[in-house]
Amino acid sequence: MLAKHTDLNARSRPRSRRWFRGEGWTALFFLLPGLIGIFLFLVLPILASIALSFTNWQLLGTPRFVGFSNYTRLFTTDPQFWTVMRNTVFFTIEYLILNIALSLGLAVWISSLKIGQRWFRVVFFLPTFTPLIAVAIVWMLIFSSGGLLDSLMAQLSLPFSGVLNNRTLAMQAVIITSLWAGIGYNTVLFNAALDMVPATYLEAARIDGATAWDRFWKIRLPLISPTLFFGTVMTAITSLQVFDQIYVMTKGGPGSSTATLGYAIYQRGFQNFQMGYASAIAWVMFALIMALTALQFWLQRKWVHYDA
């Protein structure tokens, strides 16, 4: 009853004063710089991107509304689109699985050490703090025709060379490069999570006769599963947007065997100036990110334990 009474009272006041009651004005002062920036460079672009994807704007002239035709063109007539889609999904799945497996393995290995844990962490983390372009450049030299890898393969008399010119192997080269650049963050993340597993749990299990293998699968892994889940989701989101490595190493080639959604957005938008069409691709990428994230949240019920 009392609540109803105050509510009525409040409604009789002028709207603006009610809104800024208490510390509203102070809060507005503190929030304003951020709000202006976020509106101009985040909210407005999101809205503009939706609107643009329904136009055929080519940067010059006025945009014309074309309904869903960008999207129908993408899914039905664009000969490249399904290749790009397949490349992106292929890259993400292979990269994600290898990244999580390798970084978890390294994290467990590092946490088994008595000394020097932090220096090993720094070593594997170094590429994370290196511009991805510089990373891509050095791996491009390793993979280039007549480069280090070819020379190594020749010495082992293995039958492949010119990886970056090979339709099936070029993507593998990009994945290796991305792994080198990217596993460091997850390694440190998982290592930190493993550090937080209470030693008493492991000690108790050891006394009960659990093997190291059992202690890993039954105690440590379940206890770090929330972190593992977090790392997996974040890695998936970033890998669906892969761009820098591809721009430097392959330019989407050979053919379009390494062209991904991120590269397609750049190509259509800033080389062909098809802003509308590129925006439609961006929304397909967003849908893919949301779908994969939703899938992971659905799967987490099966393997992530929050009851620690």
Add this chain to the structure above:
Amino acid sequence: MTLKSKARARRKLALDILNHAALLLVALAFLFPFFWMISNAVRSNAEVMAIPVRLLPEVFEWGNFAAAWTRLPFGRFFLNSAIIAICVTAITVVVSCLSGYAFARLKFRGREMLLLGYIGTLMVPPLMLIIPLFLIVNRLGLVNTFPGVILPVAFGTFGAFLMRQFFLSIPMELEEAARIDGAWRLRILVSIIVPLSMPAIGLLSLFTFMGQWSNFLWPLIVMTGADNATLPVGLTLFQTQQGTQWNYLMAGAALSMLPGIFLAIILQKLIYNSIALNAGMGGR
């Protein structure tokens, strides 16, 4: 100690050493691309392409670092990258502290909703907004200018969220005395809250700075003139129609990595703590 347990301890020690040594080998192999970069930065371009490939150069050409620096306006690229990274970091820190303070300490209508909105924007992939951002910058007449490349990336919402979380952990009592004395909120933020928040501010600065130092696509799009290129974009300019100047490219890449490697080594504790914070929250 019995003989048996002594033998067991010795075997355990041997296994431990073996374990360390094995990981050391893996780590050295992992560092190989860095070695390869330096090793190729100090040979002639002909020797980079020579077959068979040699691990170390026949003739060390240390002058390549200087040559790479003068061949392209590398000093300019360095300066451009530094200006952009520092400005973005400064804006991000100031705006995040202000917003974070409002979310942590001020009572206003719609606070929770607005915070939820801020967190929601974290899900929007940056690559998706590249096109409309370019169009906005273009409309504002800021293409090929520093404000054009700085402002659109300086207002992320992550910082506000991070600073709010940190401010919440600072006891209310510390600022209450000042408030009773009638100090203004901004004064409280600057002279009480900010000095106590240096770990969080350091962390936000570090990751913002490194993110911008390495940023490639956005400067590539906005900075169209070669003189205005940032370091990562400048590196790609060594790939020309006449072929790639591999040795200069490697020298330039090595130089571009210096700040990151330096920061990663001297701030390794801060980096570990910040990532451990993520691990502790487990994404919750």
